[in-house]
Amino acid sequence: MTGGFVDLFTPADTFLHRLDPRVKIIAVLLLSVLAFILSNLDSLLLLLGFIFLLLFLARATLSRTLFALKFVVRFMVLIVVLWPLFDPSGTPVLAELGPVKITEPAIWRGVTSAVRVGCLATVWYILMFTTSQRDLVRALVKLGLRFDYGLTLAISLRFLPTFGVLIESIKDAQRARGLELSKGGLVRRSKNYVAVLVPTIVSALRTADTLSLALQSRAYGARADRTYLRELSMRPADYVALTVLVALLVLPAVAKFLLHVQI
Amino acid sequence: MIPSIVSPLHEGKVITIRNLKYVYEGGVTALVEVSLDFKRGEYAAIVGGNGSGKTTLAKTLNGLLRPTSGQVLIEERDASQMTVAELAKTVGYAFQNPDHQLFCSSVEEEIRFGPQNLGYPEDEVRKNVDRAVEAMALGKLRAVAPLSLRLGERRRVSIASVIAMNPEVLILDEPSTGLDNEETEELMAKLKVLNDEGKTIILITHDMRLVADHAKRVIVLSQGRVLLDSDPRGAFSDLDLLRQSNLQPPAVTQLAHRLVERGIPKDIISPQELVFQVLRAGGIK
Structure with a gap:
């Protein structure tokens, strides 16, 4: 009853639930970096769309997602409202009141940042939603913790x-x-x-x-080279997912930093 | 000693429960339809297995839980119109784990906490604290840090801290948990004194021996309903009914049930009685 909200994990049998938790942790980090690399609203919306597709594939229900992301949504609204008030750069100026100048580019910049926050929050939510805490810790230990x-x-x-x-x-x-x-x-x-x-x-x-x-x-710490009951092992599907995700980050990164494409 | 003030005016019902229903957030129904009365000076035990609703019922009596529907009257006043602090003046509730209550640096301060919160004047606070200390035999421990005491003593401090608010009704949640035989008997003897002085005592427990030895009324709860409401003798004679509520009568009653064919009555609740009945039947061959 009380405290049930702390663990977002919802057991189900989907591709994302079965994915190796290490791949999921890496994926979340990659997608988070990607959200910072992308600066166009269009590309960020595309990313958000992709993330929502993942959410859909994980069979997340709308009510649960909204409940979990309640605060993030409020935060996003706050960004959209406050950004133009504190960013007077750019033209055309839409409204002016004393020192406050509302410009059209500032509004778009606010929306862009809000979408970026939305991407970050949702992608971490997917990780928590599809991975049990035990798997998460297991993966972190495997990754060197x-x-x-x-x-x-x-x-x-x-x-x-x-x-x-x-x-x-x-x-x-x-x-x-x-x-x-x-x-x-x-x-x-x-x-x-x-x-x-x-x-x-x-x-x-x-x-x-x-x-x-x-x-x-229970003899905790008796041996330094402890063994594990459940070993994580990467399946072919995990490698495919990892490759796709790395490509997903590398391609836009190359485009932006080497080819200087505005994305 | 706590003076008993049982004037004819005060006699009668202290708690009235009518059609009480309680549904937890998330849809778990803990109480279905409960109607009960408690008279001043009663010594009752609410028993039932885990999840039978006994703690929920007790918590609605001091306002920690507000009924989904139905009514709770405390001394003729509607509990839903009163705050927990107001209700605490009449219904004292000692929690199962004393460590959830104790936080002061001395037993004395700990016991003062309740009556001070209720805004009693200083001389009354002092008087109530003295009575509570005496009732739980904590005289020698007044200046000691409560958290350094043994569990049995910590429980007595937590009960004293409730008695100090001078409530008419004292509810004790699993008072025997973690206590050895001697400590339990000591505590029960002190509760009996309070009861003799006119306080209403309600035990919440699944310790059937405690019930058999001390309570004068047993209320068996099962799945949020009152399954049975009688004296311990009556309550323990129906084994099937108790089983429905995941309860077992005391060992001595179970033994008596097995000896029925040898002429031993079923409604035995103490070893002395069993011995007497066995002797009267001319021994068991």
Whole structure:
């Protein structure tokens, strides 16, 4: 119930779900770089279209996507609105009020930046949507992250929802003792939160303590050359996807930086 | 000692629940249709397996959860019109895990927290704290940091911190979890004193021995409905019904059920009774 929003992963059997998580991480990085290389609105819209196609192929439902990207959409609207107010360069000038000058190119620049943000957010959303946290960490470890750090990351992700529930329970427990969290001014409110914060930290430390014992009792760190139950292995399809993605980045990059084509 | 103020005027119902329904966000129905009354000075236990709705029911009594439909009256007042803090003056709720409550640097401060939040005047706060300290036998621990105490003591502190608000009704969520036999018995003896002084006690538990030994009324919940509402003797005589709610009667009752053919009655809830009945039947051959 509570905290379910933390993990965006939705199990399904699609091409994107089956793709090797390493390829997916690389893909997301490549597409993110691509979003910065492209500066034309048309090409960025094309990229956004491609990303939405991927989203569609991953069988993401509209309602879930909108829920996950709610804040990004608000952020995009904010960019479109604010950009022209702070960027007075270019002509034609559409409106002028004191020091504020609204120009047509500035509006387009705002829209372009908003689309770029949209591309970045959606592409990372696809990664989180199609890859379980365990696979993600597994891939990072395979890509060279130290296993300790990978495990730390996995545990942090795993415990986010748990702590969400814990904090709710602590809030309830203190409310039952007459604590009114939203009452009073800023100082009073922050003081009120001490009653929630202290039990949360204490419980977190106790959990960490227990967890470390549990890890030790399963011989964690006994051997440096640990083996893995599930090995990641690249299938032909993974290589094809990787090649396509690299081409997708290299071609526009060459066009822009070597041939000086405006894209 | 907490003086009992059971004047004829105060006698009668302290909690009235009518057609209570509760549906969690996401569509899980925790309570289907619950109607119950609690009289002042009762000692009741709400039992049921995990997910039977017992904690949900208890949380609607002090406003932590607001019913989807139906009504909860606390001392004749509609709970939906009252804040959690207002309700806390009448319905005290001690959570299962004391570590979710304790945050002060001394037991005394911890116990003061509730009555201070409710805005009681200083002399009344002091009086209530003294009573709560006495009721949970924490006199020697007043200046100690609560988090350095043993679990049994921490639970007593958390219960004292609720008693200090001087509520008419005391709800305890799984009070025996993590306590050994002796600690449990100690705690239950203290609760009995409170009950004798006129406080209404409601235990939420699946510890059937606790129920058999202490409660005078058992409310069995299953899938959000009241399956049974009777005294412990009656509640434990119907094994099938208990099974429906994922519950098992105390071991001694189960043994009595197996000895039915030898003339032992089914409604036995204490070892002493069983011994008595066995002796009366002339022993078991």
